[in-house]
Amino acid sequence: MSSLGLAFRFAGRELRGGVRGFRIFLACLAVGVTAIAAASSTAEAFRRGLASQAREILGGDVAVSVQQRNFTPAERAAFARLGQVVYAAGGEAMATAPGGERRLVEIRGVSPGYPLAGQVQLQGAPGLAQALAVSPEGPGAAVEPALMQRLNLKLGDRFLVGDQTFVARAVLLGEPDRLGRGFALGPRVLTSLAAVQSSPFMGPGTLHAETARIALPAGQDPAKAVKALRAALPGDPVRIRDRGDAAPGARKLIDRLDYFLGFIGLASLLAGGLGVFGAVQAYLETRKGSIAVLKALGAEGPLARAVYLIQIAALSALGVGIGLVVGAAIPLVLGAVVQNSLPVPALFAIYPLPLAKAGLFGLLAAAAFSLEPLAWARATSPASLLRQDLASRVGFTPEAVGAVLAGLGLAGLTLATAPNLALAGGMIGAVAVSLAVLWALGRLAVWGAGRLRGLVRGPWRLGLANLAGPRSAARTATPAIGLAVALLSAVVLIQSSLLDQVRAVAPKSAPAVVFTEIPQGRAEAFDRAVAAGMGPLNPDVYQRFPFVTGRITGLKGRPVDRKAIRESQRWAYDNDLSLSVIGPEPRDAGVVQGRWWPADYAGPPLVAMSADVAAAGGLKVGDSLTLQVLGRDIEARVGALRKVDFGGFGPDFAVILNPHALEGAPLRSVAIARMDRAHELALTRSLGRDFPMVNVISVREQLETAAALFDRLALAVRAAAGVAALAGLLVLAGSIAAGAQARAREAALLKVLGAARRQILLAYVVEYGAVGLVAGLAGAALGAASAWPVVVKLFEARWSMDWGGLAALLAAAAGLTGAGGLVAAAHALARRPAPVLRQP
Structure with missing residues (x-):
């Protein structure tokens, strides 16, 4: 002690x-x-x-949703037993202004009593009931500012959604449950539930959804209510959430x-x-x-x-x-x-x-x-x-x-x-390997400088001698600066590759426009209308497929066990999937196992399935699966596995059935097209006359929005990565400070021996600039090695090198370390030789 x-x-x-x-x-x-x-x-x-x-985000204590149908009386009764209930229903449809401007919107109708929690923020109306009231001109609606601006609407104007008239009675500034509903393809239009339910875009086969939000009595546990609800609706394919899972995304x-x-x-x-x-x-x-x-x-x-x-x-x-x-x-x-x-x-x-x-x-x-x-x-x-x-x-x-x-x-x-333990382990391993490699390169730079100094003369030799000496900055600064450059280069390369995918690759490989809700009996007339707007049609610029949604409910004769499927692959079994029926094998079918059925096949149902979705469920060619489509179960056998380019220009459906499997079903069609912006705007307006119910989704617009969002997110990541650069500069400053006295003695001796100020400065710039160049090159290589699997494997995007960004990082690394050398030299030269040399 x-x-x-x-x-x-x-x-x-x-x-x-x-x-x-x-x-x-x-x-x-x-x-x-x-x-x-x-x-x-x-x-x-x-x-x-x-x-x-x-x-508020969920819109109540419990929310229950269904796709492509309305709730049954038994389901509504089960909800009512739990507490107060409000309903909302809607989907995507085309809004058309009196002047002919059109825009895809998300229209949603709500029942009286909405919202159960929070407040709807409106401008131009005293309350939601007044904004949604029905008048002789039509049902009222609250419209987001973006749509008001896009369609040149003013309060009191009438506009169409599909072929139904609405009156813009308020500007919709905010809804309490917006975040809980997730991403929307277009601006929102809020109206009454009765107005939406009477519209054709809520009919059979359309892409719509209905949600019930329930306010439980005070003190009741939402988790217990959800459990009771699942027991009351055991076979219903519904999505049930409580307020603990309000915004999982x-x-x-x-x-x-x-x-x-x-x-x-x-x-x-x-x-x-x-x-x-x-x-x-x-x-x-x-x-x-x-x-x-x-x-x-x-x-x-x-x-x-x-x-x-x-x-x-x-x-x-x-x-x-x-x-x-x-x-x-x-x-x-x-x-x-x-x-x-x-x-x-x-x-x-x-x-x-x-x-x-x-x-x-x-x-x-x-x-x-x-x-x-x-x-x-x-x-x-x-x-x-x-x-x-x-x-x-x-x-x-x-x-x-x-x-x-x-x-x-x-x-x-x-x-x-x-x-995620695997992700964390990979990152720890990457940093450990990077530090080990950079440490080894620092030692290699010291060894190499010792061998090269005999080949040069003057300040260059002096700089390399210092780099090879016992106080060389390469020993500590190289790993720190190299790790900073590796992090920054990884961020830059990931960002540039993904932005290139969004801005260049995707627009070339993906459709510019997607048309949905094409009526079954008017598909050929729709093709002619598109041809009139964009010219002769061929598979390179236009393709149309039957479309329906369904859910995989069984695998190999047993119900789907979602817990047995990895979370990253569970999306295909947790939600409804996009399905199609195709007879002859399409171009770019991408079959990797099995084979496509004959064009005239009329036997038991067969499916061509995404190989990734099949692997997630443990399916192979010849296995059976159960699909729930349009309210009925279909037992099908896997006939082919395909590599699906989701978002590409082709039949990018997770599951495709042979036509006989859904013969007589009320199928609509979806079409994809490539065209420039001018043809897109003109065709969107012209289709409003004959096909008001067909939705026009601008993929180009969605990509531009995604790029803007990615830019904002990447700014935070780049700023965080910049902290690593600051750490590297601090290590460089520490290295300079640690050797300040020795450098001062060295500079004093050189001046006494007749060295010019310019020669001493150049020697220091050579030494520290070489450290920055070695660290920058190693860091850029390590950053590229780290970024490649993220881009190619995780995001499944095309790899592209941002040579300009890497060059800027290398120049910054060498320039900043060289500037550090100038600072060190200036500090050493600022002192008179005699006092420095008299110090012990």
């Missing part, structure tokens, strides 16, 4: 002298902790916002973004950890005289270690504390600036758990990178210290064990807080 007390006394005395030698140490820790704390706190604010408004996106941004923060912390290592090593070198005196006076090695361990622990706590304060403040500032423009509700506040996680990451990183240098202070003899030798080998030490355990703790904490 007396020894420990003495260690605290010595540590306190040294800390009273200030933290000048630990500024880089503090900055590196603070930057990484700030990134993790800010990302986690912002995500928690969104989660709390969703939870606080879950009832938004929640999953927040979870993934939290982890991804937090992982970039962790990578920044690891990059900064090299700066921590260098700062501790440099500080101990400045204290070697004190350590030598302590040991010469009889202090044991553990006492010397404890003195500096206490200092490092105190400063680590300070650095982590700074990071936590800044990280907690960033979401509060963000909330004050953009709170009203966020698409997801958020409650910005200080949340202890995210901060505790970030603090634990920071402390473990500090331990992992600062313990090893302490072994030198403990194990090195007083004689070697007095000989200015602090670089002795100390072997495998308790400090090394502690550093390894801290590193394992970092990995374990990352896995424990990850939403």
Whole structure:
């Protein structure tokens, strides 16, 4: 205990002298902790916002939805037994203005009493009932501003949805349950349920949905109500949610973004950890005289270690504390600036758990990178210290064990807080491999500089000699800068490839326009109308297929067990699928197993199925499956498996049946076309006269919207990745600061020996610029290697290299490190030679 007390006394005395030698140490820790704390706190604010408004987002305590049909009397009775019920129904349809302008909209009718929770925000009407009231001119509607602007509508104007007239009586500014309903293809039109149910676009075979929202009595558990409802409707294909699952898509996106941004923060912390290592090593070198005196006076090695361990622990706590304060403040500032423009509700506040996680990451990183240098202070003899030798080998030490355990703790904490263990393991492995490769390249650069310096003369030789020397910046700066460039290049390449897919590849391979709800008996007339608007039709520019939706309810004679299907592949078994019936094998059918049925086949039902969907359910050619289509079950056998290019120009249906399987069914058609924007607008207007019920979906417009959304999301990711670049620059600054005294002596000697100022500056630029170039090239290669599987395997997009972006990153890495060399040289040259050379 007396020894420990003495260690605290010595540590306190040294800390009273200030933290000048630990500024880089503090900055590196603070930057990484700030990134993790800010990302986690912002995500928690969104989660709390969703939870606080879950009832409003869902529109009640329980929501039940069905597709392509209305609720049965038995289902309505079951809902009524639970509590107060309101209904909503709708789908997509074409809105037409008096001047002929047309736009796809999402029309929704609501019953009296809507909404059960929250408020509908309107402009131009005193309330929802007045806005939706029926008048001699037609039923009223509340219309989103985007549609008012697109169709040049004013309040009081009449417009068509399909072939039914509505009156714009209010501007629809917001609905409490909008987020819970998910993505919409067009602006929203809100009207009464009676007006929608009497419209043709709610008829049999159309793509519509009905939802019941239920307000439970006070104190009733929604989960128990859902369980009771599932027991009352065991065979009905309905989707039931409670307020705990109000917006699953938004929640999953927040979870993934939290982890991804937090992982970039962790990578920044690891990059900064090299700066921590260098700062501790440099500080101990400045204290070697004190350590030598302590040991010469009889202090044991553990006492010397404890003195500096206490200092490092105190400063680590300070650095982590700074990071936590800044990280907690960033979401509060963000909330004050953009709170009203966020698409997801958020409650910005200080949340202890995210901060505790970030603090634990920071402390473990500090331990992992600062313990090893302490072994030198403990194990090195007083004689070697007095000989200015602090670089002795100390072997495998308790400090090394502690550093390894801290590193394992970092990995374990990352896995424990990850939403996906496989994803987390892959990222940890990628960072570990990257650091190992960059460390090896740093050593290789040192070796290579030593071999190359004999081939050049003057400042170039001096710069390479410094790069090969014991104080070379390549040893610490290369891994840190390289990791920063790797993260930034991965983000840039993923973003550029996906944007290229949206802006260039998809428009070439996907249709420009999709037509839905083509009446069965008027399909050929519709083809003629399209030909009149866009010219002669051929399979390269126009294709039409019968269309229906259905659900896979059985596999190999047994009901679908969704829990046995991986979550990433469950989409085909959780929802209705797009189906078609096709006789002769179409062009680009993509059959990979089995074979297509003959054109005149009239036997038992056969299906051509997406190979990925079949693999998810464990199906192969010859197996059976049960499809529920138009209210009846169809037992079919898999005749062919196909590679489906979803979103491509062709029959991109998950399941295709032979025509005899649905003979006599009321099928509508869907068509796809390629055309320029001018023909698209003209055809959209002309179809409004003869085919008002046909929906025109502009794929081009949806791609442009997706690109804009992706750009905004990518901005946050790029900003987070920029933190890694800051960490790399801090490590470079630490490397420069650690060798400042030695560089000053070197510059003084060179000036005394007659070297010109220009020559010394060039030598430093060569040394540090080479570090940046090596780190940049290695980081860009590692970033490309990391980005390729994400683009090709995860997003299934075409890989494209953004050479301009990579060149900019390389130029920035080399330029910034070269500028660091200029700063180091200027600092060394600013001091007069005589005082520098007189210093011991």
